[in-house]
Amino acid sequence: MDLQALIDAASTRDWDTDPEESVSMAVVGLGNYARNVSIPAIEAGDYTELGAVVSGHPEKADRVAEGHDALSLSYEQYAEGEEVDAYDAVYVATPNRLHLDHIRTAADHGKHVISEKPLEATTERARAAVERCEDAGVTLMTAYRMQTDPVIRALASFISHGGIGEPTKAMGEFTFDVLGGSSGPDQWRLDGELAGGGALMDVGVYPLNTTRYLLGTDPVTVDGIARATEPFGSKSEDPGSPRFADEHVHFNVEFATGAVGDFTASFTGKADSWLEIVGSEGRIRIENAFGVNSDREVRIDTDAATVELSDWGLNETVEEFDYFAHCLLTGTPPEPDGHDGLVDVQTMGAVYRSAATGKRVSVDMGPARSGD
Structure with missing residues (x-):
């Protein structure tokens, strides 16, 4: 690759095959980054849309959901599988040591997962997250934008x-x-x-x-x-x-x-x-x-x-979620x-x-x- 080819490549999606479908996302955890960076990126994507938001704070979840025309769920409702048909995949944006629990829940519901980095707080818990998704046959992507x-x-x-x-x-x-x-x-x-x-x-x-x-x-x-x-x-x-x-x-x-x-x-x-x-x-x-x-x-x-x-x-945040959705839509491992x-x-x-x-x-x- 010469320098001109590099310049040309840096403004294009080398992975995009233009699928017609889209992926509905549930966002688990509504901290500042999820609200102000990730959710707008999901809504701006070509292959993603917001289906649900999940939080331990009901008022925050309701407010965010209303502002983005999405479902509002508590952590308990998410764990129990309420409204599970309203989304295709899960984005985990909670503190690091809570990632495993929410990844397990998604895998148990047969949902693909993109989890914020780092994948977990310890090697043991990160390995458990990988193994749970492999056992469930769902895709796990680490959100390295x-x-x-x-x-x-x-x-x-x-x-x-x-x-x-x-x-x-x-x-x-x-x-x-x-x-x-x-x-x-x-x-x-x-x-x-x-x-x-x-x-x-x-x-x-x-x-x-x-x-x-x-x-x-x-x-x-x-x-x-x-x-x-x-x-x-x-x-x-x-x-x-x-x-x-x-x-x-x-x-x-x-x-x-x-x-x-x-x-x-x-x-x-x-x-x-x-x-x-x-x-x-x-x-x-x-x-x-x-x-x-x-x-x-x-x-x-x-x-x-x-x-x-x-x-x-x-x-790159829009690229991250569109890339994840594209992988799901085309059966391509991230x-x-x-x-x-x-x-x-x-x-x-x-x-x-x-x-x-x-x-x-x-x-x-x-x-x-x-x-x-």
Whole structure:
């Protein structure tokens, strides 16, 4: 793939075969992201529509349902299968440690599932989610919107076709000021048990998974450092504790191909996100890499040319849900499936073990964290 072909590919859907049907979605969990990002994306999609919303807060569910002409269900009604014919698939957007329960319910009702990342709070629970969907014969997709972004997909193809030679190194950062919005320190993202960790689980997964996708490889070993101050470290100062919520994390990854990764994630500091892939014959740098529907800036330096591109691509959240629906309508397994999500949870668990022990850790060693 040459640079012009990459530019052309970054504004197209390489997976779209234009099916005529659509998929009705039930949204489980009505937090800020689900209400303000995911539901509008579902309604804007070519192959998706909103069928139902599910929440533990009846007034919120009724208000959202009325505003979007959808059914309103409580968690109990969802679990019992009320109005189950009103939707074809389920989007799980609850806190991480609750994903498994809602995935199990969907699988028991024969519904396909797209679950927010990370797939679960621990390796054991992520694996259980994958196995339950496999046993039920339903599709499980991990909601890695970056993998459906045409820009990222085009770059992955460019790299796989030797565009920057042999990839040798990846570097990335995602800093998100989690206390900068309306949510205070009591939010679930700062509860290490409910979230599975802190900054690593919430935003560190982005450079990790996006690099895995771009390079087509998985981690072998990791080492990491995790730190927290009040209110992040108030529950425990031990990164090995299942209640630890990291404020900052720095981790290094050795991939199966021999490439290495160097990543950071933070819950405090000036917001930023970027990713750089270095190869034997060039490099790619993406600014505003992981923000929702961000105007990404991409610089590609190769032996042949240097290209800088901005305001590039499509709304990746709309792409994510349309891609999921397209997979269901065409019987195509999604690329970011449940196993993809499981690998990341397992890898992040290994980072926490490394942070707790001060040692380099193999990714395939044991459960993700104590307290699984």
